[in-house]
Amino acid sequence: MKYLFKFCLISFTLLFISCSDDDNLQISEGSFGNILTPNEGQVIVLNPLEDQTNTAITVSWEDATYSVPTGINYTVEVAASGTNFETPITIGNTNTNALSANIINFNGYVTQAGLFPFVEGNLDIRIKADIGDENVLPQYSSIVTIIVTPFTTDLPRLAVPGNHQGWDPPTAQQLASSAFGETDYEGYVWLDGEYKFLAPNQTGAFEWGSTDWGDDGTNTGILVDMDGEANCNASVAGYYFVKANTSDLTYSSELHNWGVIGNATPTGWDSDTDMVYDPVTRTLSITLDLVAQEAPDNGLKFRANDDWTFNLGDTDADGTMEFSGDNIGVTTSGNYTIILDLSNPREYTYSLTLN
Numbered sequence: 001m002k003y004l005f006k007f008c009l010i011s012f013t014l015l016f017i018s019c020s021d022d023d024n025l026q027i028s029e030g031s032f033g034n035i036l037t038p039n040e041g042q043v044i045v046l047n048p049l050e051d052q053t054n055t056a057i058t059v060s061w062e063d064a065t066y067s068v069p070t071g072i073n074y075t076v077e078v079a080a081s082g083t084n085f086e087t088p089i090t091i092g093n094t095n096t097n098a099l100s101a102n103i104i105n106f107n108g109y110v111t112q113a114g115l116f117p118f119v120e121g122n123l124d125i126r127i128k129a130d131i132g133d134e135n136v137l138p139q140y141s142s143i144v145t146i147i148v149t150p151f152t153t154d155l156p157r158l159a160v161p162g163n164h165q166g167w168d169p170p171t172a173q174q175l176a177s178s179a180f181g182e183t184d185y186e187g188y189v190w191l192d193g194e195y196k197f198l199a200p201n202q203t204g205a206f207e208w209g210s211t212d213w214g215d216d217g218t219n220t221g222i223l224v225d226m227d228g229e230a231n232c233n234a235s236v237a238g239y240y241f242v243k244a245n246t247s248d249l250t251y252s253s254e255l256h257n258w259g260v261i262g263n264a265t266p267t268g269w270d271s272d273t274d275m276v277y278d279p280v281t282r283t284l285s286i287t288l289d290l291v292a293q294e295a296p297d298n299g300l301k302f303r304a305n306d307d308w309t310f311n312l313g314d315t316d317a318d319g320t321m322e323f324s325g326d327n328i329g330v331t332t333s334g335n336y337t338i339i340l341d342l343s344n345p346r347e348y349t350y351s352l353t354l355n
Helices: 002-023 103-113
Strands: 029-032 035-037 043-045 055-061 064-066 073-080 089-094 098-102 121-130 144-149 157-159 174-176 184-195 212-215 232-245 250-255 258-261 276-278 283-290 301-304 311-313 334-341 349-354
Touching (some): 055 103, 055 121, 073 103, 089 098, 098 103, 174 232, 212 232, 258 283
Antiparallel strands (some): 029 064, 035 055, 055 098, 121 144, 157 174, 174 184, 232 250, 258 301, 276 283, 283 334, 301 311, 334 349
């Protein structure tokens, strides 16, 4: 029995040592090959008018290897060329050898990496391999550089620098077009004297040196974009509804004095109560007693120049304004702070705050 006990003890010890050696078996890096697609220097122009679920890019690569067979996770990373992947953008993860991205997603990754809309930019692609944890034995493929032109569906804009704000393009109020690709810009700007229209540069920044437009010298609403054009001019300081069309080369500016009107206001539908413009917040406001009225038949609206030509309502009761929209209802009678915000072109908003 004593010999049997010793034999069992020795066997157990050998088994424990063997298991411990297996647990301590170290996996080390092997090798990682090349990216197979896309090709070096491939040109991709992303189209905002195409079906955004179409495939924009498929990245494929050779296997990575480790010192022993193991499951491998792959991460596709991109970065603007010249940044050395200091802040890589992850397109996706997979345990296969290929990964695709559709147009809308890839466009987001590219712009997040720092490439500018509608401008060709160089984008680096690499694949990272690991064995289940991004920090465990990462290996990297070779780098492929492609040329990508991303896009933005934000409404194109023009800045309106001038005497009213010190001729400083980055801080100038802006106009927006009606849709992507359109050149019919409009918006509200506080003007006081001379001004111009300025396009953004390739990076989207508003700086002198980009294309700018001024008056042809006749003060008849005709724009020119050549050296020596005259400045446009607002002879009376005020809040203007400004329009410019850079294809038709026309512009206009109409002084708008805004007020509130309706049977929710003290003067009913007979007259407006004028609002006051704040140059710091770029909003119009007034504090006023309102009575409860139910929309859309009753309530209040905003209108310019004591006239119905330009009036704003809220057709969907969602806080955004539409020209000639529905009346705005008031649920509770009381004293209100009313704010009309026309500073974001084509996306006008308001608020009614019970004091």
